[in-house]
Amino acid sequence: MPWTLHTDTPGALISHGNIAPWHVVFDQNRPTGLIGWEYTGPVDPLDEVAVTAFYCVQLFDDDVAEEIGLPPAATRAEWFKAFLDGYGLPRRQRTDLIDRILHFLIKDNGWYSRVQGFTQHNTHTEGLWTLAWQSRAALWTLEHRELLTCTAAR
Template identity: 45%
Template sequence: MSAHPPFEPLNGPEGQPTPVLRHGDTVLRPAGPWTPAVHALLVHLENVGFAGSPRVVGDGYDGRGHEVVTYIDGDFVHPHAWSDEGVWRVGRLLRDLHDATAGFRPPPDATWHPWPFHSDAPDAIISHRDLGPWNIVARDGLPVAFIDWPTAGPTDRLDEIAGAAWLNAQLHDDDVAERQNLPDAAARAGQLRRFLDGYGLAAGERRTLVTRMIEYAVRDCAAEAVAVPVTPESTDPAPLWALAWRARSAAWMLRHRPLLERAIT
C-alpha cells in the first residue's frame, strides 16, 4: 500500500467538477498569471496574524503548473442558513480581513484575475472578492476561514461588503428560500443586520447598502452570463439556473427594500 496520500478532486459549490485537487494537507490548483500576486497577499496575511486564510506551501508551486496552499479542514453551511451567531462572525471575519489587508502593498508588477468587481480607484482595497458561503469554511457551524483566493485583487470595500452580505444573509427569492429551508424574509433581514453589526459598518454607510446589494446582484448575474457563456442556443440547466437565482434575488431585494432598510438602519 502506498504511503502517499491520494489526489482527491474537489467539487464546486453546486457539486460541479473543478480542476482543484486535495493532496493530504495541501490544495493544488492550476496556477495563473495572478498567482504570484495572490501568494504575496496570502504571505502578508500570514505575517500579520490573520488566521482565516490558507498558507502558501514552500515556494507555492509543485513544478507541474499548480499552485500549492494549505488545506483548511472543516465543512460548509451552504446551501443552508448561518445561525445568528454564525452570520455575525462572517461579518467579523470580513472586517478582520479588511483590517489585515490595509497594510498590504502589492508587488509592482502585480497581475490580478480579470474579475467583474475589480476597481482601480485610489481608495480600492485588496481583498478576496468572492465571499459567498461556498467559500467560507466552518467548524461547528461557525466560520473559520475564507478559501479559494485566485480571484483576489483590488475592489471597492463597500461592494465587497454588499456582495458578502447579500449572499451570506441568503436574500433569495421565496421559492429558493423554501428549497434551501431558509428562514422567512424578516428573519433573513435580521441576519443582514447581524452581518453588518459583526463587520461594524457605520450608520452612514448602511444607508446605501441595499441599493449596492441590488446592483451587485445584477452585475454578478451579467458577469455570470458572459463567463459561461449563455447564448440563445444554451440548453444546459446549470448555467441558466445560476443566472435565474441571481436575477430573481435582485428582484426580491427590490420588492423587500423597505424591510431590508428598516432592519439595518
C-alpha cells in the same frame, strides 16, 4: 482572474472578492479560513461587505428560501442587520447597501452570461440556474428594499 467586484476606484483594497458561506473553512463550528481565492483583487470595501452580506444572509427568492429552509423576509432582514452590526459598519454607511447588492447582481449576471458564451443561438442550459436564481434574488431584494434598508438602519 477578472471579476465583477474588481474596481480601480480610489480606496480599493486587495481582498478575497468572493466571501460566501461556501468559501469559509470551519473548525469546531468556528470560521478559521477562506478558500477560493481565484477572484482576489482590488475591491471597494463597501461593495464587498454588501455582497458578503447578501450571500451570508441569503437574500434569495421565497421559493428558493423555502426549499432550503430559510425563514421569512423579516427574519432575514434582522439577520442582515445583525451581520452589519457584527461587522461594525456604521449606520451612515448602510444607506446604499441594497443598491450595491443590486448593482453586483446585475453586473455579475451579465459577466457570467458573457463568460458562459450565452447567446440567442445557444441550446445548452448548463449555468442557466445560476442566472435564474441570481435574477430572482435581485428581484426579491428589490421588492424587499424598504424592509432591508429600514431594518439595517435601526
